[in-house]
Each structure stands twice: as structure tokens, then as C-alpha cells.
Amino acid sequence: MTSEVNVADVERWASALGGAAIAAYGIKQLTDRSPAGAALAAAGTALIVRGATGHCPMYSAAGINTANGHDDTREHLAGARGVNVEEAVTINRTAAELYRVWRDFEQLPRFMAYLESVRQLDQRRSHWIAKGPAGRHVEWDAEIINEIPDELIGWRTLDGADVISAGSVRFVPAPGGRGTQVRVRMQYDPPGGKVGAAVAWIFGKEPSQTVLEDLRHFKQLMEAGEIPTTAGQPRGGKS
Amino acid sequence: MKALCWHGTNDVRVERVPDPAILNPRDAIIKITTTAICGSDLHLLDGFIPTMKAGDILGHEFMGEVVEVGRENKKLKVGDRVVVPFTIACGHCFFCQKQLWSLCDNSNPNAWMLEKLYGYSGSGLFGYSHMMGGYAGGQAEYARVPFADVGPMKIPDGIPDEKVVFLTDIFPTGYMAAENCSIEPGDTVAVWGCGPVGQFAIKSAYLLGAERVIGIDEVPARLRMAQEQSGAETINFMQEDVFEKLKDMTGGMGPDKCIDAVGLEAHGHTLDSYYDKVKTATFMATDRPNALRQAIHACRKGGIVSIPGVYGGFLDKIPFGAAFSKGLTFKMGQTHMMRYLKPLLDLVEQGAIDPSFVITHRLPLDRAAEGYKTFRDEKEHCIKVVLKPHGGASPTVH
Numbered sequence: 001m002t003s004e005v006n007v008a009d010v011e012r013w014a015s016a017l018g019g020a021a022i023a024a025y026g027i028k029q030l031t032d033r034s035p036a037g038a039a040l041a042a043a044g045t046a047l048i049v050r051g052a053t054g055h056c057p058m059y060s061a062a063g064i065n066t067a068n069g070h071d072d073t074r075e076h077l078a079g080a081r082g083v084n085v086e087e088a089v090t091i092n093r094t095a096a097e098l099y100r101v102w103r104d105f106e107q108l109p110r111f112m113a114y115l116e117s118v119r120q121l122d123q124r125r126s127h128w129i130a131k132g133p134a135g136r137h138v139e140w141d142a143e144i145i146n147e148i149p150d151e152l153i154g155w156r157t158l159d160g161a162d163v164i165s166a167g168s169v170r171f172v173p174a175p176g177g178r179g180t181q182v183r184v185r186m187q188y189d190p191p192g193g194k195v196g197a198a199v200a201w202i203f204g205k206e207p208s209q210t211v212l213e214d215l216r217h218f219k220q221l222m223e224a225g226e227i228p229t230t231a232g233q234p235r236g237g238k239s
Numbered sequence: 240m241k242a243l244c245w246h247g248t249n250d251v252r253v254e255r256v257p258d259p260a261i262l263n264p265r266d267a268i269i270k271i272t273t274t275a276i277c278g279s280d281l282h283l284l285d286g287f288i289p290t291m292k293a294g295d296i297l298g299h300e301f302m303g304e305v306v307e308v309g310r311e312n313k314k315l316k317v318g319d320r321v322v323v324p325f326t327i328a329c330g331h332c333f334f335c336q337k338q339l340w341s342l343c344d345n346s347n348p349n350a351w352m353l354e355k356l357y358g359y360s361g362s363g364l365f366g367y368s369h370m371m372g373g374y375a376g377g378q379a380e381y382a383r384v385p386f387a388d389v390g391p392m393k394i395p396d397g398i399p400d401e402k403v404v405f406l407t408d409i410f411p412t413g414y415m416a417a418e419n420c421s422i423e424p425g426d427t428v429a430v431w432g433c434g435p436v437g438q439f440a441i442k443s444a445y446l447l448g449a450e451r452v453i454g455i456d457e458v459p460a461r462l463r464m465a466q467e468q469s470g471a472e473t474i475n476f477m478q479e480d481v482f483e484k485l486k487d488m489t490g491g492m493g494p495d496k497c498i499d500a501v502g503l504e505a506h507g508h509t510l511d512s513y514y515d516k517v518k519t520a521t522f523m524a525t526d527r528p529n530a531l532r533q534a535i536h537a538c539r540k541g542g543i544v545s546i547p548g549v550y551g552g553f554l555d556k557i558p559f560g561a562a563f564s565k566g567l568t569f570k571m572g573q574t575h576m577m578r579y580l581k582p583l584l585d586l587v588e589q590g591a592i593d594p595s596f597v598i599t600h601r602l603p604l605d606r607a608a609e610g611y612k613t614f615r616d617e618k619e620h621c622i623k624v625v626l627k628p629h630g631g632a633s634p635t636v637h
Contacts, residue, residue: 225264228263229348230348230372236245237294
């Protein structure tokens with residue numbers, strides 16, 4: 001759930017669905033919007049990753065102790081500052097299997113379409129490059145600030161990041177042998193200027209939707225072995 | 240290749256489009272030998288289903304020959320003859336493993352659209368709008384089938400296409416509608432709508448042990464088919480009061496089980512149906528649930544209302560008080576196709592049913608647009624149109 005952005009979203013859809021007339025109109029909007037939607041969907045998210053955890057309970061639980069740079073996530077993301085996103089999905093695989101795939105950061109662009117690359121610098125640190133609009137790139141270094149094998153990965157960005165963010169992903173066994181609940185929390189401080197525009201482009205109006213699509217693609221890859229698509233299929237000419 | 244494309248309300252055309260290609264590892268490409276126009280395609284023609292885009296290829300009842308398989312597809316081989324179920328399923332998610340195939344979590348690339356509308360998304364479908372996945376359909380010479388190691392079922396040589404092509408949708412759909420009725424000895428089953436799904440619901444109700452089946456429609460050719468092909472009793476709702484007639488026919492008790500095989504575009508002639516037409520025509524409502532209202536009203540106490548007819552939005556003036564007061568059970572949804580393919584193929588092979596009885600029109604793909612209109616306008620006693628994209632049938636009207 002994204003705090004404020006989501007409200008607007010809910011309002012929009014509530015009004016779209018409230019009356020039947022409006023339902024038709026709402027769906028039309030949905031259709032018209034779908035290139036952007038598809039882009040968002042594809043967006044696995046640089047941002048998630050770049051992003052950050054956001055949540056402060058988790059963040060403080062992560063026990064941060066690094067130096068005070070001016071890009072310190074503790075300062076920029078204190079309390080509920082910035083944009084907070086939390087989404088969860090249930091995946092029909094074990095926590096250990098899911099953790100192992102997620103922890104291989106260099107593979108994340110497989111299901112986070114907005115990532116161009118992730119390079120592991122050492123055991124804790126990695127360098128991330130996301131695709132922005134018009135060939136722009138958004139980059140940052142991140143470090144793992146908390147890690148419990150098969151359960152949790154928490155991270156935050158380091159000084160010099162284009163976007164200051166922190167995040168966590170948790171793997172919790174679902175009841176009744178139904179696989180694993182994967183929950184992503186992230187928090188980021190929306191930057192200004194050109195970088196800010198690139199970030200806004202990637203996240204769109206609904207950061208929670210972007211995170212949700214990343215999680216959905218992860219689920220599809222882990223359960224079905226592929227991400228369903230229609231890109232490249234035939235269609236008729238425009239009327 | 241040639242394909243039937245949607246361009247807007249009342250505007251479908253056959254045109255040249257690029258050939259489909261393998262897009263994912265579990266895909267297959269099918270050369271289509273027989274395909275059909277479904278009653279639910281008419282909802283697309285009439286503009287009742289949102290998120291269609293000009294150029295979308297329609298069709299979800301198709302079969303043919305495998306001509307290419309993706310590298311991870313270990314089940315199909317080039318040359319296999321298959322029927323392709325209209326629901327697309329991954330085979331590995333929670334829902335697929337519970338045999339709830341039409342609720343697959345992983346096959347709709349546009350799941351977010353349905354989540355906005357319905358909270359959660361069902362499976363992707365062929366040729367049935369972008370909110371249902373936006374997959375190109377099978378009223379074409381070729382089609383790409385995703386997760387083709389789960390859905391398509393091989394068909395032995397020697398059974399003609401026309402006896403098995405309806406395994407792709409309407410036979411299982413009618414069968415599941417009857418199965419959802421949990422038919423008990425002595426049961427009377429009333430079926431609203433004697434189109435193709437209604438015809439298969441009627442046949443299936445008898446196969447599952449119904450004592451009596453009563454078909455309800457206004458089109459004489461459909462009522463006649465229900466009588467002649469299945470031995471059903473019939474009610475023409477233009478000529479008789481459906482509730483009173485059903486009550487009388489069942490000795491005052493009402494039908495035990497009611498099937499709504501009509502869905503969102505019911506053509507009723509009662510006061511409430513005119514109300515619905517005005518409201519949908521002015522975009523104040525999304526569906527015309529006239530048949531469903533009657534089914535709820537007519538069903539006996541403690542009975543079951545089974546709904547294979549498609550609904551899309553917010554239904555107005557549903558007699559929920561009657562449903563509650565009579566303790567009714569409702570069962571509905573898209574068909575869980577893969578549950579039924581093999582058992583129903585067995586019935587065909589045993590000669591218990593020949594599904595080709597519903598076919599009234601055979602046309603080449605080139606004349607598909609004409610087929611839509613003939614079907615929609617119920618001209619020439621049309622009940623079911625099959626198309627032959629690669630020849631094999633000179634046009635016939637039986």
C-alpha cells in the first residue's frame with residue numbers, strides 16, 4: 001500500500017465503479033492508460049530495489065550504524081518520510097527456494113524489467129542501474145543491512161545514490177503448505193530535478209502497483225517458469 | 240495469415256495479419272483446422288465487453304495441428320492433433336493444483352486490470368479483451384498457445400473435427416453447468432437459453448441423471464433442437480409466463496435446479512427487461528440480468544442456481560431476498576476446462592454424445608464476419624457457426 005498515492009487510486013476506481021455508467025468510462029480509461037500501465041507493469045522496479053525499505057520498524061530493527069553522510073537513509077527516511085510502499089504475494093514455492101533466487105541480485109532484472117543491471121561489488125554491497133526515460137540511467141550503490149537466510153533481506157542505499165532509499169523483502173511460510181508469503185516494504189525519498197523526473201517516470205502515479213507487478217513477475221517466474229506475455233503477437237491494422 | 244479482427248461495435252473483419260511466433264518457452268503454434276463462433280463472441284460484437292482494442296483477433300474455440308513448439312514444452316510434438324481449451328492455465332499455481340483452472344494466477348498478463356474491477360484476476364482467455372489477457376484468438380489460420388503443455392489435449396485420428404471441436408468451450412461449459420447442479424434422482428432442471436451452451440447443458444443434465452429438463456427460449460429453432468436432440472420439454476417465454484408454467488409443470492414445487500445459460504445480454508419481454516435495456520443503453524447499467532432474475536424467482540426452495548452465462552459488472556434488481564428466503568445455492572464462473580477434456584472425449588468416443596448436433600452453419604474463414612451477423616440476428620435458424628480456415632468445408636447451411 002502506498003500511503004497518499006493509493007488514496008487517489010482508490011478514489012479513482014471507486015468513482016469509476018460506483019455507477020454503471022461510470023464503470024464503462026472507468027474501463028475506457030483503463031484501456032487508454034494501458035501503455036503506461038504496461039510500462040509500469042514491466043517496471044520491475046528499479047525502484048523497489050533502489051528503493052528502499054522503508055519501513056521504519058523494520059529499518060530500525062535492521063540496526064543501522066554507518067556514518068552520517070548527507071545522503072544518510074536514516075535522515076531522509078526517518079519515521080514515515082518519503083514514499084512508503086508495502087506489497088505481498090503468495091508463491092507456491094518454499095521460502096528457501098525463493099530466497100535463493102532473490103538473493104542472487106544480478107538475476108533480478110529477469111523479473112524487474114526496469115533494471116538494466118545489478119553488479120555485486122562484494123558480499124554486502126552492489127551497484128544498480130535502472131533504465132529511465134529517453135536513455136537516461138538512474139544509478140545507486142546499495143548495501144545489505146540485515147540478512148537472515150531464507151527469511152529476510154534488508155538493504156539501503158549508500159552515499160551518492162540518485163535515489164535515497166531503503167527496503168526489505170521477507171519470506172514467511174504460508175499456512176497449510178500453501179507456499180510462501182513474500183512481502184516487500186520500501187521507502188524512498190523522491191528526488192527533484194532530472195533524476196526526480198526519471199524516478200517519477202519509472203514509478204508513475206502508483207508506486208505500489210509497480211512493486212506489485214515486480215512481485216507478480218517473480219511469482220510467475222517461480223511458479224510457471226516464465227512471465228506471460230502478448231508482446232509480439234499478431235493483430236489487425238488500425239481502422 | 241488471415242484472421243478475424245475486431246474493430247468496434249458491429250465491426251469485425253477478416254484481414255491479413257503477421258503469422259504468430261513462439262514468444263515463451265512453453266508455447267506452441269497451432270495450424271487451425273476448425274474454429275467456431277461462440278455466443279460469448281456476440282457480446283464482443285455488441286460492444287458489451289470493455290478493454291477491446293481495434294485490431295484484436297477474436298476466437299476461443301479452435302483446434303488443429305501443432306506446427307511449432309517452444310523449447311520447454313515437453314508434452315507436444317509437431318504434427319500432434321489437438322483441441323485447445325479457451326482458458327489458459329500455468330498448471331503450477333495454488334488454483335491450478337486445486338483444479339480451478341479458470342482461476343489460474345499466472346496466465347493473465349493484464350491481471351492488474353481485473354484486479355481493479357474484481358479484486359482478483361482469473362486466468363487469461365483467448366481473444367476476449369485485454370482485461371482477460373489480450374491474447375490473440377483462434378478465428379485465424381494459426382494461433383499461438385501459451386502454456387501449451389497444460390491446456391491442449393491430443394485427439395486420436397479417426398474422430399472428425401466437428402465431433403471434438405466443442406470440447407474447447409461449449410460442451411464442457413454446458414457440462415459443468417449441469418454438474419454444478421448436483422443432480423439427484425427425480426430432479427427437474429430448467430435451462431434458460433437454448434443456444435449452444437444451453438443445448439449442451441440440457442444434454443449434460445440428462446447424462447447426469449435428471450428426470451426432466453425444461454428448455455426456455457423464444458427462438459423456435461432452438462426450442463425445436465432441444466426437443467428433437469435431447470428430448471427436453473420447452474417453454475417459449477414469448478408465449479407463456481415462465482414462472483407460472485414452471486410451477487404448473489412441477490406440480491407446484493418449482494424446478495429443483497435452474498441454469499442461466501443466457502448471461503448479460505438477456506432478451507426478455509417483461510417489464511424488468513425493458514428497464515434493463517433502457518439502463519444499459521444509457522450506460523447506467525452494465526448487464527441485463529433478466530434470465531437470472533427469473534431463475535432465482537422460479538427455483539424451488541433449497542434449490543441450486545447454476546450460472547454458465549457470462550456477467551461482467553454490477554447487476555441491478557437481483558431478487559436477493561427471494562434467494563435468501565428460499566435458501567438457494569449459487570454456482571458460477573468460467574469453466575475449469577482441463578477437468579472435463581478427457582472425460583468428455585471419452586463420452587464422445589463411446590458414442591454417448593455427438594456434439595456436432597448443434598452445428599447449423601459451416602463457412603470458410605473469409606466469411607466469418609457474415610457468420611457473426613447471421614448468428615447474432617438468429618437468421619437462417621442459425622444456432623452454431625463453424626469456420627474452416629484451411630478449407631475442407633464448402634459453405635453449408637443445414
